[in-house]
Amino acid sequence: MLTLMSLLLFLLVLTNLxxxxxxxxxxxxxxxxxxxxxxxxxxxVGLQPLSLQHGLLSLTAIVLKGGVFPWLLLRSLQVARxxxxxxxxxxxxxxxxxxxxxxxSSVVFASKLPFGDNKDSLIIAxxxxxMITGLLLLISRRKALSMVLGYLVLENGIYGLGxxxxxxxxxxxxxxxxxxxxxxxFGMGIAIYQINREFDHTDVDRLTELRG
Amino acid sequence: MSGVLIIFLLIPxxxxxALFFVQWDRVMFMLSLGAVLLDALCLLVGISxxxxxxxxxxxxxWLYIDHLSAWHLLVMLLVFMxxxxxxxxYFRDDLDSGRLSLTAARRYNQLWLGSLWTMTLTLLANNIxxxxxxxxxxxxxxxxxxxxxxKPAAIEAMWKYLIICSVGIAFAFIGILLVAASLPATxxxxxxxxxTQLSIAGGYNLLLLKAAFIFSLVGFGxxxxxxxxxxxxxxxxxxxxxxxxxxxxGFMLNAALYCIMRHGAIVNxxxxxxxxxxxxxxxxxxxxxxxxxxxxxxxxxIKRLLAYHSVEHLGIITLGLGLxxxxxxxxxxxxxxxxxxxxxxxxxxxxxxxLYGSYTMGRIRxxxxxxxxxxxxxxxxxxxxxxxxxxxxxxxxxLLVKAAIDRQAMVALxxxxxxxxxxxxxxxxxxxxxxxxxxxxxPGKHCSLPAVAVVVGLLGLLLFFGLYLPAPIQxxxxxxxxxxxxxx
Numbered sequence: 001m002l003t004l005m006s007l008l009l010f011l012l013v014l015t016n017l018x019x020x021x022x023x024x025x026x027x028x029x030x031x032x033x034x035x036x037x038x039x040x041x042x043x044x045v046g047l048q049p050l051s052l053q054h055g056l057l058s059l060t061a062i063v064l065k066g067g068v069f070p071w072l073l074l075r076s077l078q079v080a081r082x083x084x085x086x087x088x089x090x091x092x093x094x095x096x097x098x099x100x101x102x103x104x105s106s107v108v109f110a111s112k113l114p115f116g117d118n119k120d121s122l123i124i125a126x127x128x129x130x131m132i133t134g135l136l137l138l139i140s141r142r143k144a145l146s147m148v149l150g151y152l153v154l155e156n157g158i159y160g161l162g163x164x165x166x167x168x169x170x171x172x173x174x175x176x177x178x179x180x181x182x183x184x185x186f187g188m189g190i191a192i193y194q195i196n197r198e199f200d201h202t203d204v205d206r207l208t209e210l211r212g
Numbered sequence: 213m214s215g216v217l218i219i220f221l222l223i224p225x226x227x228x229x230a231l232f233f234v235q236w237d238r239v240m241f242m243l244s245l246g247a248v249l250l251d252a253l254c255l256l257v258g259i260s261x262x263x264x265x266x267x268x269x270x271x272x273x274w275l276y277i278d279h280l281s282a283w284h285l286l287v288m289l290l291v292f293m294x295x296x297x298x299x300x301x302y303f304r305d306d307l308d309s310g311r312l313s314l315t316a317a318r319r320y321n322q323l324w325l326g327s328l329w330t331m332t333l334t335l336l337a338n339n340i341x342x343x344x345x346x347x348x349x350x351x352x353x354x355x356x357x358x359x360x361x362x363k364p365a366a367i368e369a370m371w372k373y374l375i376i377c378s379v380g381i382a383f384a385f386i387g388i389l390l391v392a393a394s395l396p397a398t399x400x401x402x403x404x405x406x407x408t409q410l411s412i413a414g415g416y417n418l419l420l421l422k423a424a425f426i427f428s429l430v431g432f433g434x435x436x437x438x439x440x441x442x443x444x445x446x447x448x449x450x451x452x453x454x455x456x457x458x459x460x461x462g463f464m465l466n467a468a469l470y471c472i473m474r475h476g477a478i479v480n481x482x483x484x485x486x487x488x489x490x491x492x493x494x495x496x497x498x499x500x501x502x503x504x505x506x507x508x509x510x511x512x513x514i515k516r517l518l519a520y521h522s523v524e525h526l527g528i529i530t531l532g533l534g535l536x537x538x539x540x541x542x543x544x545x546x547x548x549x550x551x552x553x554x555x556x557x558x559x560x561x562x563x564x565x566x567l568y569g570s571y572t573m574g575r576i577r578x579x580x581x582x583x584x585x586x587x588x589x590x591x592x593x594x595x596x597x598x599x600x601x602x603x604x605x606x607x608x609x610x611l612l613v614k615a616a617i618d619r620q621a622m623v624a625l626x627x628x629x630x631x632x633x634x635x636x637x638x639x640x641x642x643x644x645x646x647x648x649x650x651x652x653x654x655p656g657k658h659c660s661l662p663a664v665a666v667v668v669g670l671l672g673l674l675l676f677f678g679l680y681l682p683a684p685i686q687x688x689x690x691x692x693x694x695x696x697x698x699x700x
Contacts, residue, residue, distance in 0.1 A: 114417055114419055114420060115393060115420075131386075135379075138375075138379060144371065147375055151375065151378055151379060151382070154379065154382055155382060158382060158385055158386055158389070161386070161389055162385075162389045165389055165390070165392070165393035166388075166389045166392030166393050168392060168405075169341055169388075169389070169392055169405065170339060170341065170404060170405065172274075172339075172342065173339060173341030173342055173344075173345060173405075174341075176341070176342060176345035177341070177344070177345060177348075177385070179345075180345055180348040180349055180352065183349070183352045184348070184351075184352055184374075184378050187352050187355060187356070187374060188374060188375070188378075190356075191355075191367070191370060191371050191374055194359065194362060194367045194370075195367055195368075195371060197362075198362065198363075198364040198367050199364060199367075204371070207368040207371065207372070209364060209365045209368055210365060210368055210369055210372075210446075210447040210450070210451070
């Protein structure tokens with residue numbers, strides 16, 4: 001049990017660092033999908049008395065994040081005809097360095113948080129790290145698709161945090177949140193399609209018609 | 213009686229379903245108007261036994277209405293009624309010329325009713341998580357209303373809106389998780405995260421609860437357009453079609469602020485004082501007023517000007533929330549006044565922009581002469597917006613000043629008055645040439661019965677509430693303000 005959990009947490013760290021350091025978008029989409037599956041599995045492994053509802057929720061999350069989202073995103077990648085994140089605002093090496101620093105800070109910070117004794121502070125730390133990774137992707141990348149990935153990674157981190165600190169969020173709400181994220185990814189996919197059609201590129205830093 | 217809450221949620225859904233079968237664009241607009249009117253009728257009939265039947269809940273406690281949400285529901289329905297009445301006026305030329313296709317008209321009306329549904333869910337949800345789900349859904353539904361005309365600028369605005377607000381609202385969800393985490397582990401009954409239980413529960417971890425409020429303020433504040441998280445707002449408001457801008461400014465921002473009010477009430481209850489929240493409210497309110505004032509001076513686009521006015525007025529409402537019971541009363545009254553006024557001004561700006569072929573203020577000249585109905589609407593609503601008596605915004609801002617003096621919040625008072633002064637002068641400078649300048653006559657007929665009804669109705673309400681606030685409404689608002697403060 002413990003070793004499976006450590007494997008999942010190790011994968012979580014690895015996916016975040018991979019995302020910070022790689023430029024190929026198709027690979028990034030698959031990495032985010034893997035991260036979604038890993039986070040869907042953590043409650044299954046970690047929560048001792050596993051209820052049917054929790055199982056169902058994790059299953060839905062895994063199917064959505066591991067299957068549906070990457071499928072949607074890979075399709076918009078094809079439409080937009082981009083392959084790589086070229087020249088991000090913050091370079092890959094710098095991003096990685098910030099990532100390592102954020103990882104260490106999250107671990108230190110999480111151990112000081114007042115979440116009670118029985119909560120696993122390592123999972124909280126990695127959820128925080130995932131959230132920071134998502135935000136970093138959101139602010140440092142140029143392509144519209146990278147921003148969707150950043151949003152998804154942020155959402156993954158929040159999902160992980162929620163699984164540990166707030167296990168009594170009702171199921172209806174959990175499913176509602178998943179539904180919202182699904183519609184958001186779907187909507188952002190359509191938006192990328194429209195941006196590409198009207199502007200012939202998907203570089204968000206070149207969307208500068210509206211100012212002031 | 214409590215079944216009415218479910219009916220509220222059912223009516224827009226049935227409207228959306230019915231729209232699939234309608235093949236004529238005029239009927240589509242009539243159908244959405246009908247659905248909104250039916251909703252309003254339900255509000256009047258279902259809650260006419262006021263104030264005896266409030267608060268009430270249904271569906272196992274998941275849906276809940278009290279004075280605070282009923283007040284917002286009322287404001288929302290007024291905005292949606294005006295918007296539904298105005299939409300056929302606004303889109304008529306484009307429907308005639310085929311610029312707005314039948315499919316687009318259907319999509320518009322379905323998204324319009326969809327936004328009504330999501331905002332109703334936000335207001336009626338008793339569970340804080342469900343409220344979040346409703347709020348995030350408003351972003352997703354309304355984003356596509358911005359780009360109903362797929363122009364490049366509209367798509368750019370839609371993208372920024374979608375990303376910034378989704379990320380902002382994600383922060384608000386962290387706040388909700390922290391509220392859940394701050395509850396005592398053994399707390400019976402508070403497990404469902406219902407407002408009704410959170411506002412009487414005890415034994416919170418106060419540090420986590422305070423952190424939760426900050427996340428919620430920043431997260432929902434992004435959606436409410438509070439500076440410095442307002443950057444999506446001028447783009448989305450200026451690119452959306454007229455009725456949609458009015459709905460954004462008139463109610464969607466308020467819905468987000470409503471979520472913050474609910475949150476603040478819990479924190480005040482748990483801390484036993486409103487000191488913590490009121491400081492944050494005042495800071496965010498003042499920053500919004502100052503930032504928007506500086507952008508209003510240098511605006512060239514009339515819809516962007518109005519968008520920055522929204523930032524200013526949401527700042528004023530937030531400031532009011534930080535100024536004790538009188539301030540909360542003023543803030544809630546200001547919510548209604550601002551929504552009525554902003555709907556009217558966005559309608560007028562939208563129509564004038566269409567008539568003059570440009571939203572650049574330099575191109576709109578002598579509107580009072582050129583297109584009298586919309587010229588009057590623009591002039592009166594802008595005057596009302598900057599707080600000219602006898603319009604009702606003057607009253608709520610006056611109450612706010614009184615609240616600030618009562619609380620001895622002198623710094624806040626001075627900054628508020630200075631900011632409003634700057635806005636006053638700057639807006640007048642923009643308005644005078646637009647309304648009274650020398651401009652050409654516009655050919656064609658600009659008045660129709662629904663157009664006149666919208667303008668007269670909204671102006672009448674603004675004047676009415678400016679001159680007289682009926683006693684039942686005062687009692688109602690006092691109860692709602694007490695819920696906002698969260699203190700007995």
